[in-house]
Amino acid sequence: MTAFEVVGLGDSPARAIDYLEAWDLQRVVHAEVxxxxxxxTVLLLEHPPTYTAGKRTDPHERPADPGGAPVxxxxxxxxxxxHGPGQLVAYPIVRLPQHVLVVDFVRxxxxxxxxxxxxFGIETARVPGRSGVWLRADATRPERKIGxxxxxxxxxxxxxxxxxxxxxxxSWYDRFVPCGISDAGVTSLSxxxxxxxxxxxxxxxxxxxxxRLLRWEEYAATPDYEPRPxxxxxxxxxxxxxxxxxxxxx
Numbered sequence: 505m506t507a508f509e510v511v512g513l514g515d516s517p518a519r520a521i522d523y524l525e526a527w528d529l530q531r532v533v534h535a536e537v538x539x540x541x542x543x544x545t546v547l548l549l550e551h552p553p554t555y556t557a558g559k560r561t562d563p564h565e566r567p568a569d570p571g572g573a574p575v576x577x578x579x580x581x582x583x584x585x586x587h588g589p590g591q592l593v594a595y596p597i598v599r600l601p602q603h604v605l606v607v608d609f610v611r612x613x614x615x616x617x618x619x620x621x622x623x624f625g626i627e628t629a630r631v632p633g634r635s636g637v638w639l640r641a642d643a644t645r646p647e648r649k650i651g652x653x654x655x656x657x658x659x660x661x662x663x664x665x666x667x668x669x670x671x672x673x674x675s676w677y678d679r680f681v682p683c684g685i686s687d688a689g690v691t692s693l694s695x696x697x698x699x700x701x702x703x704x705x706x707x708x709x710x711x712x713x714x715x716r717l718l719r720w721e722e723y724a725a726t727p728d729y730e731p732r733p734x735x736x737x738x739x740x741x742x743x744x745x746x747x748x749x750x751x752x753x754x
Contacts, residue, residue, distance in 0.1 A: 558582035582654035617651035648689035
């Protein structure tokens with residue numbers, strides 16, 4: 505049974521949880537899950553405005569003017585992304601069963617976001633060659649990302665996780681190249697539905713989907729969109745897996 509803990513929600517620093525504080529909490533929970541003194545745990549939260557740069561972040565992708573938000577280098581896969589009020593973050597700190605590969609875990613996390621978006625009437629899917637959850641391009645807007653993922657697996661237990669844009673101030677994304685992908689956009693549930701969709705409305709939906717997918721049972725995966733490699737990378741046949749140190753013994 506996976507435990508879910510809400511550890512900081514709100515649009516002020518006093519209510520949202522500082523990124524470094526949450527990272528320290530992840531380490532504590534991770535150590536306890538590894539040694540068996542704590543059940544698998546998913547931390548649910550919002551951060552104050554923060555940029556986090558994964559191991560593949562190139563210098564030109566960092567914000568030249570971060571607007572007062574810290575830019576933090578982190579030990580997860582992937583490139584640079586933004587966290588802030590109006591974005592629901594989930595950090596699953598769970599032991600992977602022996603029959604579950606890292607790629608399956610990543611797909612399950614993406615599927616949880618896809619199913620959550622569907623609950624609000626928004627059709628999304630994976631784009632092989634690009635991480636996260638996407639909406640198709642339409643007549644007026646490019647392909648656009650609504651959910652991001654970047655994980656680390658150490659000693660068979662996951663860290664970091666996913667973020668889903670609910671009602672984010674999108675101007676923060678104008679300051680950098682989100683996830684290193686310059687030929688696509690970023691969006692939120694509020695933008696796509698045409699109404700305010702706060703984190704508190706999305707949280708129980710995402711939690712339900714995570715509970716379902718972390719039972720490790722078989723599920724029907726949403727069909728992928730057409731493959732599209734990141735700019736400057738060759739086409740690939742499967743999803744880009746944003747993972748650092750996937751070894752079960754690292």
